[in-house]
Amino acid sequence: MLRGLWPLTVANIKSFYRDRAALFWTFAFPILFVILFGYLFSGGPTRFEVGWADQERTTASAGLRDAFAAVPLLELDDVEEAAALEEMRDGELDAVIVVPAGLQEALRPGAPPASPFALTVYTDPSQQTSSSTVQQVVAQVVGAVNQGLSGRPPSLSIDSRPLQTQGLTNAAYFVPSILAMALMQLGVFAAIPLAAQREKLILKRLGATPLSRGTLVASNVLMRLIIAIFQTLIIVGIGMVLFGVTIVGNPLVVAGFVVLGSMAFLAIGYVIAAYARTEDTANSLASVVQFPLMFLSGIFFPIDFMPEWLQPVAAFLPLTYLGDALRQTMVGGAAYVPLEVDFLVLSGWLVASFLISARFFRWQ
Amino acid sequence: MDDAKPVIVVSDLHKSYGHVKAVDGVSFEVRHGEVFGLLGPNGAGKTTTIETLEGLNKPDSGEVSVLGLDPARDATSLKERIGVQLQTAALYPNLTVIELIEVFGSFYARSRSTAELVRDFGLEERQGGQSRELSGGQRQRLSVALAMVNDPELIFLDEPTTGLDPQARRSLWDHIRDLRGEGRTILLTTHYMDEAEELCDRVAIMDHGRILEIGTVNDLVTRHFRERTVRFAHRDELPEERLARVRGVRRVARENDEVVLYTPDVPATIGELLRLSDEMGIDGLDIAVRRPTLEDVFLELTGRALRD
Numbered sequence: 001m002l003r004g005l006w007p008l009t010v011a012n013i014k015s016f017y018r019d020r021a022a023l024f025w026t027f028a029f030p031i032l033f034v035i036l037f038g039y040l041f042s043g044g045p046t047r048f049e050v051g052w053a054d055q056e057r058t059t060a061s062a063g064l065r066d067a068f069a070a071v072p073l074l075e076l077d078d079v080e081e082a083a084a085l086e087e088m089r090d091g092e093l094d095a096v097i098v099v100p101a102g103l104q105e106a107l108r109p110g111a112p113p114a115s116p117f118a119l120t121v122y123t124d125p126s127q128q129t130s131s132s133t134v135q136q137v138v139a140q141v142v143g144a145v146n147q148g149l150s151g152r153p154p155s156l157s158i159d160s161r162p163l164q165t166q167g168l169t170n171a172a173y174f175v176p177s178i179l180a181m182a183l184m185q186l187g188v189f190a191a192i193p194l195a196a197q198r199e200k201l202i203l204k205r206l207g208a209t210p211l212s213r214g215t216l217v218a219s220n221v222l223m224r225l226i227i228a229i230f231q232t233l234i235i236v237g238i239g240m241v242l243f244g245v246t247i248v249g250n251p252l253v254v255a256g257f258v259v260l261g262s263m264a265f266l267a268i269g270y271v272i273a274a275y276a277r278t279e280d281t282a283n284s285l286a287s288v289v290q291f292p293l294m295f296l297s298g299i300f301f302p303i304d305f306m307p308e309w310l311q312p313v314a315a316f317l318p319l320t321y322l323g324d325a326l327r328q329t330m331v332g333g334a335a336y337v338p339l340e341v342d343f344l345v346l347s348g349w350l351v352a353s354f355l356i357s358a359r360f361f362r363w364q
Numbered sequence: 365m366d367d368a369k370p371v372i373v374v375s376d377l378h379k380s381y382g383h384v385k386a387v388d389g390v391s392f393e394v395r396h397g398e399v400f401g402l403l404g405p406n407g408a409g410k411t412t413t414i415e416t417l418e419g420l421n422k423p424d425s426g427e428v429s430v431l432g433l434d435p436a437r438d439a440t441s442l443k444e445r446i447g448v449q450l451q452t453a454a455l456y457p458n459l460t461v462i463e464l465i466e467v468f469g470s471f472y473a474r475s476r477s478t479a480e481l482v483r484d485f486g487l488e489e490r491q492g493g494q495s496r497e498l499s500g501g502q503r504q505r506l507s508v509a510l511a512m513v514n515d516p517e518l519i520f521l522d523e524p525t526t527g528l529d530p531q532a533r534r535s536l537w538d539h540i541r542d543l544r545g546e547g548r549t550i551l552l553t554t555h556y557m558d559e560a561e562e563l564c565d566r567v568a569i570m571d572h573g574r575i576l577e578i579g580t581v582n583d584l585v586t587r588h589f590r591e592r593t594v595r596f597a598h599r600d601e602l603p604e605e606r607l608a609r610v611r612g613v614r615r616v617a618r619e620n621d622e623v624v625l626y627t628p629d630v631p632a633t634i635g636e637l638l639r640l641s642d643e644m645g646i647d648g649l650d651i652a653v654r655r656p657t658l659e660d661v662f663l664e665l666t667g668r669a670l671r672d
Contacts, residue, residue: 210443
């Protein structure tokens with residue numbers, strides 16, 4: 001039944017590897033984007049904008065504010081906590097420090113040695129630079145305050161909380177996004193060799209051997225999945241090494257979405273191959289399909305930034321959901337929709353495209 | 365395999381594409397160990413017929429048996445035992461000769477050694493080269509080599525030498541004769557009458573989806589033409605009225621500068637012609653004798669030339 005599956009898959013991979021155009025779109029193009037975007041946006045600010053939510057408003061809290069304001073790396077911005085968190089999510093603040101009421105009481109000489117008074121600090125763990133800088137600064141200031149009150153148990157502590165920002169200047173945003181784009185291209189462009197193999201009668205010639213069509217399709221899918229894994233490793237690797245992106249999610253869930261996304265776009269590629277009679281038509285159709293996907297699916301900037309009339313288009317496009325799922329699972333990105341919805345939408349595209357291509361694909 | 369039983373039996377095969385009757389009631393048998401040729405112009409229905417036998421097409425009606433199997437029903441077990449070469453070489457352009465032979469070999473329950481096939485088809489020099497870099501002749505040889513990976517008892521070759529230069533054609537003919545010498549049965553299609561004459565034990569002449577005649581090349585020619593032609597450059601000393609009285613001559617014709625004598629008795633005609641020219645002191649009468657060819661048979665049957 002599966003005779004020939006692995007040899008044919010290896011032959012397909014070799015064939016792919018020797019096709020310069022395919023190599024360019026699959027590897028060079030996304031890598032170029034990662035590096036370009038990385039250097040354009042990851043220089044990062046030399047000062048970090050920190051929201052200062054003072055819920056106490058006493059001389060003690062004012063003193064603490066002065067201590068933070070004296071740190072040249074930080075620029076304090078006085079705001080309410082709720083508003084501050086909102087701004088941080090939108091990428092306008094790098095971190096938020098909340099001073100709850102009760103600071104003055106806790107620092108009063110002779111106050112009962114209760115548990116230390118905690119400052120709440122929100123940082124975005126996926127933004128390594130700002131997150132670690134702010135946490136270090138806060139730790140130093142708190143340490144200094146505690147030292148100034150030496151002879152007593154530490155009065156101040158830090159309650160550190162993660163908060164996902166949607167900063168544009170963020171490698172964590174575009175590394176999963178560009179991975180999604182690369183997987184999309186890998187699948188959509190599968191239409192071209194498939195149409196070429198039909199046009200050159202290779203599919204017909206294979207049909208004259210005992211190789212089953214199921215094995216033929218399985219081999220094509222397997223080959224694309226193997227390439228998808230390489231793409232993922234390379235793109236994520238560059239993101240980690242060059243731009244300090246860390247993968248915060250479960251690697252198995254990430255891998256699951258990589259596989260699901262690749263297969264959904266591969267099925268879309270097969271639909272294109274079903275409609276295109278020639279290699280040239282498949283080539284043009286694949287381009288026509290990939291460009292709106294690339295620019296209207298929140299790959300280069302969040303969908304919220306798109307004109308409102310275009311946003312329903314994004315909601316329709318499958319790449320929106322793969323990008324969203326990968327950002328959520330890889331770097332804990334802000335959700336466009338819950339992961340379950342991403343899963344369902346991608347599965348829907350996979351099943352529908354597969355059925356359409358199975359119905360309309362002509363082998364010769 | 366019972367040698368006496370036909371390897372292929374086709375009876376009253378019909379296949380239409382839309383309103384076009386590609387194959388319109390074709391019947392023939394192919395015997396064990398012979399090279400059988402389907403000869404006809406492009407669009408005669410040769411490819412449709414051969415692809416039905418290969419299990420690539422389903423017939424509209426008619427009975428087909430190949431190696432005792434029905435290609436439409438037992439396609440997979442049939443495909444294990446036949447070798448197929450399509451009209452176009454159909455090779456993955458970026459794979460090498462060796463890689464192609466190996467991957468095709470992997471589809472079969474049993475396959476021949478790659479090195480042996482590379483050697484048999486004279487591809488040693490290009491074995492590491494990608495198929496897109498091969499010459500037309502090398503591609504065709506590779507394509508036939510791929511048809512041989514499963515050591516088939518029956519081989520289908522669809523227009524094997526179309527587009528090849530004369531030297532490459534002759535080389536491929538040698539390979540096909542070798543396959544016949546190994547006891548394999550071969551069904552080939554061609555629109556070259558010289559190819560059919562060179563290779564085929566028996567020929568079926570096809571046109572417009574029908575078979576017009578079946579037989580050995582000799583049968584077909586003698587069935588339609590009992591006469592041979594004797595030709596030479598026209599001389600004023602030998603007027604046509606005189607030539608018409610030469611022994612054996614049935615008819616005299618002029619083709620440009622050439623005189624053509626139709627005769628069933630070539631030695632008698634030439635003997636008298638030589639004596640006549642001797643008497644008249646004519647030097648260097650350049651006489652050629654030509655047997656009518658399949659081309660003439662086709663012309664006779666259809667009223668048009670084969671290669672138009």
